[in-house]
Amino acid sequence: MKIKKILALMLAFVLVLAACGGPKEGEKPEETPSTGEETPTTGEETPSTGEETPTEEPVTIVFWHAMNGAQEEALTAMTKSFMEANKNITVDLQNQTGYAELQQKVTATSTSPSDLPTMTQAYPDWMFNPIQDGLVHDLTKFTSELEGYDDILEGFRKGTTIDGKVYSMPFNKSTEVLWYNADMLEELKLEVPTTYEELAEVSKKIHEAKGIPGVGFDSLSNYYTTYINAKGQTYDSNFDVTSDVSKEAVNYYLTGVKEGYFRIAGTEKYMSGPFGNQQAAMYIGSNAGESYVLEGAAGKFTPKAAPSPTGVTIQQGTDVFVFESASDAQKQAAYKYLTYITSAESQAQWGIKTGYIPVRTSAINSAEYQGSGSLIAPILSDATKNLYSNPVVRGANDAYREAGTVMEGILADPTAADVDAALTTFQNTLKGIWE
Numbered sequence: 001m002k003i004k005k006i007l008a009l010m011l012a013f014v015l016v017l018a019a020c021g022g023p024k025e026g027e028k029p030e031e032t033p034s035t036g037e038e039t040p041t042t043g044e045e046t047p048s049t050g051e052e053t054p055t056e057e058p059v060t061i062v063f064w065h066a067m068n069g070a071q072e073e074a075l076t077a078m079t080k081s082f083m084e085a086n087k088n089i090t091v092d093l094q095n096q097t098g099y100a101e102l103q104q105k106v107t108a109t110s111t112s113p114s115d116l117p118t119m120t121q122a123y124p125d126w127m128f129n130p131i132q133d134g135l136v137h138d139l140t141k142f143t144s145e146l147e148g149y150d151d152i153l154e155g156f157r158k159g160t161t162i163d164g165k166v167y168s169m170p171f172n173k174s175t176e177v178l179w180y181n182a183d184m185l186e187e188l189k190l191e192v193p194t195t196y197e198e199l200a201e202v203s204k205k206i207h208e209a210k211g212i213p214g215v216g217f218d219s220l221s222n223y224y225t226t227y228i229n230a231k232g233q234t235y236d237s238n239f240d241v242t243s244d245v246s247k248e249a250v251n252y253y254l255t256g257v258k259e260g261y262f263r264i265a266g267t268e269k270y271m272s273g274p275f276g277n278q279q280a281a282m283y284i285g286s287n288a289g290e291s292y293v294l295e296g297a298a299g300k301f302t303p304k305a306a307p308s309p310t311g312v313t314i315q316q317g318t319d320v321f322v323f324e325s326a327s328d329a330q331k332q333a334a335y336k337y338l339t340y341i342t343s344a345e346s347q348a349q350w351g352i353k354t355g356y357i358p359v360r361t362s363a364i365n366s367a368e369y370q371g372s373g374s375l376i377a378p379i380l381s382d383a384t385k386n387l388y389s390n391p392v393v394r395g396a397n398d399a400y401r402e403a404g405t406v407m408e409g410i411l412a413d414p415t416a417a418d419v420d421a422a423l424t425t426f427q428n429t430l431k432g433i434w435e
Contacts, residue, residue, distance in 0.1 A: 059329045060090040061337065062117035066102040074353040082340045089333045110135055118326045119334050121318040124159060124168065125397040131167055137322040140166045142335055151360045155315045155387025162392050168319035169338045170359045175313045176222060177376060177383050179275060179293050180282040182304040193309045203261040206281045213263035216271045218285030220264065221404030222314050224249055229388045230311040236391045237434035242423045250410060250419050258414045272296055284308055287376045288355045305375045307383040315387040317356065357384065395433040402429060
């Protein structure tokens with residue numbers, strides 16, 4: 001009897017163990033959903049390292065962009081490298097032809113959120129309304145846990161923050177620098193200007209000696225808002241464009257044009273043309289214009305770059321935004337992609353191949369980038385010290401463009417210009433824009 005009882009107890013114990021074990025033969029084990037919410041592998045919980053997790057399900061993310069030529073080639077190559085390291089993720093790059101077309105498509109598609117891509121390139125002011133409408137994904141948690149996020153230039157990070165939240169990652173960024181004809185300045189024994197006052201004085205001497213304008217500004221909108229910021233003020237709905245600071249900004253340029261030592265791009269649209277043709281000794285424009293500068297100056301003179309003498313410089317270029325309509329799996333994949341394309345290694349290569357500023361300080365200071373032969377690489381640390389962003393508020397994009405239109409109208413006919421009248425009209429126009 002005792003032996004039978006013992007055998008019965010042993011059999012019961014074995015059955016209990018079997019019940020507590022794995023799935024029965026033919027059954028699938030219980031799976032953890034791969035939405036990224038329960039067991040995230042990157043992004044909001046743990047920023048991605050770019051390494052593939054073999055158990056992840058395949059996912060496709062769509063990226064709308066406006067890169068062309070060498071820039072698109074660089075983006076395609078970088079994306080291909082990312083997909084080779086993350087074989088479960090497919091990045092569908094969709095070129096929207098240009099910035100105007102991209103903006104129009106984002107705006108039009110925002111009325112049908114389900115048709116939006118996973119992410120898009122965009123200027124922050126384009127995204128004001130989509131953000132207000134809750135269509136753009138909040139990246140604050142992702143960036144707060146992203147390793148080395150503080151390595152991204154402070155001016156670029158500030159530009160991604162709207163109403164205290166991070167909505168984008170900086171990508172193809174630029175600022176303004178001073179391009180100058182080194183041979184001409186050396187011949188005339190002139191120093192590279194470092195202030196507005198020096199810029200005017202050097203330009204006057206060039207005009208006297210060579211009969212050409214000393215300098216021109218590529219973007220009149222940038223010129224106006226930069227001058228305002230250099231005076232410690234912000235170009236927003238609270239700024240009075242009829243104020244003394246505004247008049248000073250206009251008259252500084254107007255006087256130079258009247259006397260011949262300043263000029264505008266005019267019908268040539270960009271100052272790199274007149275500069276290359278030696279119709280101006282210097283110009284203030286985007287660092288991303290280096291290839292045009294080199295092409296225009298080839299065989300004629302030695303071009304060089306210096307930090308802009310304006311004291312502060314505008315941070316330009318687009319960021320990458322993720323849309324809320326993306327699935328959780330797509331958002332997780334987007335986190336990985338954003339981590340990869342903004343890494344120091346990727347950004348050093350991006351800067352070398354495209355002329356854009358690497359968004360990370362470590363990438364700018366890397367031996368690879370500094371040894372690339374770029375004219376701007378040696379000066380970028382100084383050129384990006386005091387970056388500013390125009391505020392992302394309702395009407396900001398239109399107000400920015402209107403500043404350039406007003407400046408062009410004044411400078412196109414300097415002898416007939418009525419600054420006070422033009423600025424009064426400007427103020428009235430802005431009321432309708434800001435409101």
